Each structure stands twice: as structure tokens, then as C-alpha cells.
Amino acid sequence: MTITIIEDWCKGCELCINRCPTSSLEKSKDLNKKGVYPPRLKEENECNFCRLCELICPDFAITVTQEAGEERVQKQKLILGGVAR
Amino acid sequence: MSEMIDANEIRRKYLRDGMLPTIFCNGCGHGNAIDYTFWAIEELGINMDDVALASGIGCSSRIPGYINADGLHTTHGRALAFATGIKAANPDMHVIVFTGDGDCTGIGGNHFIHAARRNIDMTVILLNNFIYGMTGGQLAPTAPKGSIATTAPYGNIEQPFNISELATALGAAYVARWPIFYPYQPIKSIKEGIQTPGFALIELMSPCPTAYGRRNKLGEIDQLWAWYEQNTILIEDYEKTMRYGTEEEKAAVKEKFLIGIFQKAEKPGFFEAYDRMVKKLMANDDAKWGGGGAE
Ligand SMILES: Cc1ncc(C[n+]2csc(CCOP(=O)(O)OP(=O)(O)O)c2C)c(N)n1
Ligand code: SF4
Ligand code: SF4
Ligand code: SF4
Ligand SMILES: [Mg+2]
Numbered sequence: 001m002t003i004t005i006i007e008d009w010c011k012g013c014e015l016c017i018n019r020c021p022t023s024s025l026e027k028s029k030d031l032n033k034k035g036v037y038p039p040r041l042k043e044e045n046e047c048n049f050c051r052l053c054e055l056i057c058p059d060f061a062i063t064v065t066q067e068a069g070e071e072r073v074q075k076q077k078l079i080l081g082g083v084a085r
Numbered sequence: 086m087s088e089m090i091d092a093n094e095i096r097r098k099y100l101r102d103g104m105l106p107t108i109f110c111n112g113c114g115h116g117n118a119i120d121y122t123f124w125a126i127e128e129l130g131i132n133m134d135d136v137a138l139a140s141g142i143g144c145s146s147r148i149p150g151y152i153n154a155d156g157l158h159t160t161h162g163r164a165l166a167f168a169t170g171i172k173a174a175n176p177d178m179h180v181i182v183f184t185g186d187g188d189c190t191g192i193g194g195n196h197f198i199h200a201a202r203r204n205i206d207m208t209v210i211l212l213n214n215f216i217y218g219m220t221g222g223q224l225a226p227t228a229p230k231g232s233i234a235t236t237a238p239y240g241n242i243e244q245p246f247n248i249s250e251l252a253t254a255l256g257a258a259y260v261a262r263w264p265i266f267y268p269y270q271p272i273k274s275i276k277e278g279i280q281t282p283g284f285a286l287i288e289l290m291s292p293c294p295t296a297y298g299r300r301n302k303l304g305e306i307d308q309l310w311a312w313y314e315q316n317t318i319l320i321e322d323y324e325k326t327m328r329y330g331t332e333e334e335k336a337a338v339k340e341k342f343l344i345g346i347f348q349k350a351e352k353p354g355f356f357e358a359y360d361r362m363v364k365k366l367m368a369n370d371d372a373k374w375g376g377g378g379a380e
Pocket of ligand 5: 212215217218
């Protein structure tokens with residue numbers, strides 16, 4: 001699993017961090033051009049490829065990519081009201 | 086949802102990435118509408134050369150500027166009139182309008198009413214943030230009672246527009262309302278809207294932290310986004326509560342915004358009806374003048 005961040009597009013809303021159902025994201029340590037800390041995947045994480053962060057980011061800053069051979073977990077749970085907070 | 090492709094691919098195909106980052110404030114929901122529209126178009130397999138965009142004026146009306154398709158950024162409130170013109174000139178185009186609550190139901194209210202009533206073939210994605218965001222927070226006709234705005238410093242005393250119910254009453258073919266943070270429902274509704282002949286309205290409730298949230302003390306970005314979770318209810322759940330709930334439960338749900346699909350009607354859009362009329366008249370004419378008419 002890879003989460004790629006286009007760091008200079010991130011405005012720092014933290015919606016991705018707050019809404020990730022598995023709490024897999026955290027603020028990184030380096031400021032971007034806008035003076036905010038873009039998110040990064042935690043070293044230890046349970047990211048399940050739900051792609052909510054990618055869809056919820058208002059600024060196109062996140063890409064979730066699956067590596068070849070990786071098992072894909074589907075995201076059914078995220079429908080209405082299912083967002084773990 | 087079927088197989089999803091890589092978001093890099095989506096950006097490459099549909100986003101004018103030279104325009105990024107967007108002008109939208111941190112935590113503004115408008116950006117999501119762009120992304121959801123991309124996914125809807127991707128899933129429908131529509132060629133962007135067959136898409137024409139139109140918008141009026143406002144933060145929300147800036148959206149076509151980020152999309153790799155031809156579009157008209159028009160005058161305040163007039164997006165639907167221009168969109169009607171595009172569709173009249175080329176009925177094969179998928180015409181998609183991006184507009185705001187102020188643009189579409191304030192200054193553009195009458196265009197909206199008549200485009201919906203006439204069931205003009207277009208997909209209108211309306212970003213409702215209860216406020217005139219771009220100009221700094223004047224009261225919009227959609228602002229809930231009690232809302233604070235620069236022009237309503239003591240709280241709004243006016244009855245707000247309920248845009249989706251208005252469009253439903255006017256007989257628009259497709260009407261749906263969703264808060265912007267549920268990705269899958271808006272994507273599905275945009276898809277259905279594009280596929281529906283006639284007027285399709287997708288009202289997306291989009292948080293405006295800068296001009297609405299802050300002034301109305303709805304908290305930081307995450308809290309503001311959560312407000313939409315707490316203050317909305319699915320139409321089906323609302324109806325269930327109204328039928329079987331206790332008096333307290335009923336009182337509680339009455340305060341909430343209904344979300345879901347309000348209307349899904351199969352009927353010809355304006356241009357289909359128009360086309361039929363033209364064909365009929367031409368056939369009559371042929372018959373009258375001894376041409377190749379059928380009658
Ligand atoms: C004829 C005219 N009147 C007023 C304005 C000023 N104006 C620009 S944007 C806007 C309101 C836009 O509100 P909305 O459509 O809700 O968009 P938002 O910024 O909230 O997304 C107004 C009143 C204008 N540009 N043109
Ligand atoms: S893909 Fe889902 S689980 Fe993984 S970081 Fe994003 S939101 Fe969290
Ligand atoms: S949702 Fe997007 S803009 Fe917001 S913090 Fe995450 S990456 Fe940055
Ligand atoms: S003023 Fe409001 S609507 Fe406009 S970009 Fe900022 S948050 Fe979005
Ligand atoms: Mg607005």
C-alpha cells in the first residue's frame with residue numbers, strides 16, 4: 001500500500017487525518033509551501049485501501065495506490081453513517 | 086462501485102493541474118465536487134470533448150476553470166440561460182452547470198425556476214453553502230433561520246429556500262441532495278443526473294468555513310464538516326420516524342435537512358419534446374405540399 005501526497009497542494013484541513021477509519025494518517029514533520037504540515041501514513045498502520053482520504057481531500061493532494069499482489073479490502077462500510085470517527 | 090482507477094490517472098485525464106492548488110479556502114467543500122464529477126464521468130466513460138460546462142459567478146462558479154473541458158464562465162446568475170443555449174445549439178453535448186446557492190437561487194432564481202419547470206436537458210451541480218462566499222458572507226436565500234451574515238448581523242429572520250424541494254415541485258426529472266463529505270452518494274447522483282434526460286439537480290451541501298462556519302460559530306473545519314452529519318437525515322429514515330417514531334423523535338428529525346434522492350422521473354426533456362414537435366410539423370407540411378410525407 002502506498003499513500004502519496006502532493007505536498008504543496010495540501011492546505012492542512014486535516015479532514016483526511018480525522019476521517020480515516022483506521023486512524024492511519026498523521027501530520028508530517030515538514031512544512032510545505034503553504035506553511036502547513038501535510039499528512040503522511042503512520043509507520044505502523046492498518047490502512048485498508050478504503051480510499052476515503054483520497055476522495056475526501058478537497059485539494060486532490062492524496063493518491064492511494066495498491067501494489068501488485070496486494071489484497072484489496074473493499075470499502076463498503078464507508079457508506080452513510082459508517083465513517084468511523 | 087466498480088473497479089476504481091488510480092487517482093493519478095483521473096487527475097491526468099480531467100484536471101487542469103496547472104491551475105492547482107485551487108483558490109478555495111482551507112476546508113472548503115467545493116473542491117470535492119470537482120473530484121466527484123471526475124469519478125462520475127470516468128465511470129460513465131464520457132469523452133470530455135462531448136462535455137460543455139457552464140457556471141455563473143461565485144467561488145463555486147470557479148469550478149469549470151479546473152476541469153479539462155470547454156466551458157463558459159458567465160455572468161452572475163445566468164449560468165442556466167447560457168447552458169440552455171449550448172444545449173439548443175448542440176443537443177448532443179452533455180451540459181453540466183456548476184453554480185452556487187447565491188448564483189442559482191439568489192440572483193439567478195428565475196432562470197432556475199424556469200429551467201427546472203421546462204425540464205431543460207442539463208445537469209446542475211449546485212454547491213449550497215448557505216452564504217455568498219466569494220463576496221465575504223452576505224445572507225443567501227438558503228441560509229437557515231438564525232444564520233449570521235454580514236447583512237444579517239443579528240440573525241436571519243427570513244424563511245430559507247429549500248432548493249431540492251423547489252426543484253421537485255417544479256417537476257425536474259432528477260433531484261438529489263447530499264452533504265459533500267459522503268463521496269459515493271454524490272458520485273452516483275452525478276452519474277444518474279448526467280444519464281437522466283431533462284433537468285437534473287444535484288444539490289451538494291458544501292461547508293464554507295470562511296464566510297459561514299466561522300461567523301456562525303460552527304467550530305473548526307472538522308467540527309463544521311461534522312455539523313452536516315449531525316443535521317441531516319436520509320429521506321427514508323425521516324419517513325420511518327414520522328410514521329413510527331415517538332413525538333420527541335419526530336420533533337428532532339423535523340429540524341434536520343433531508344438528504345437523498347428527491348425525484349427520479351422518466352420523462353422527455355425539453356429538447357426531446359421540441360425535436361418531436363419539429364418532426365411532426367415537418368411531416369404535416371410534407372403531406373400538405375405533396376412531398377414525401379407519411380399521411
Ligand atoms: C450582477 C452581479 N451582482 C453581484 C455580484 C457580486 N457577487 C459575486 S459572487 C456573489 C455571490 C456568490 O454566491 P454563491 O453563488 O452562493 O457562491 P459561493 O461563493 O458561496 O460559492 C455575488 C453577490 C456580481 N459579481 N455580479
Ligand atoms: S485509504 Fe482509508 S484506511 Fe488508508 S489512510 Fe486512507 S482513509 Fe485511511
Ligand atoms: S485532506 Fe487534503 S488538504 Fe486536507 S490535510 Fe489531508 S491532504 Fe491536506
Ligand atoms: S469563501 Fe467559502 S465558499 Fe469561498 S472558497 Fe472560501 S470557504 Fe469556499
Ligand atoms: Mg454560496
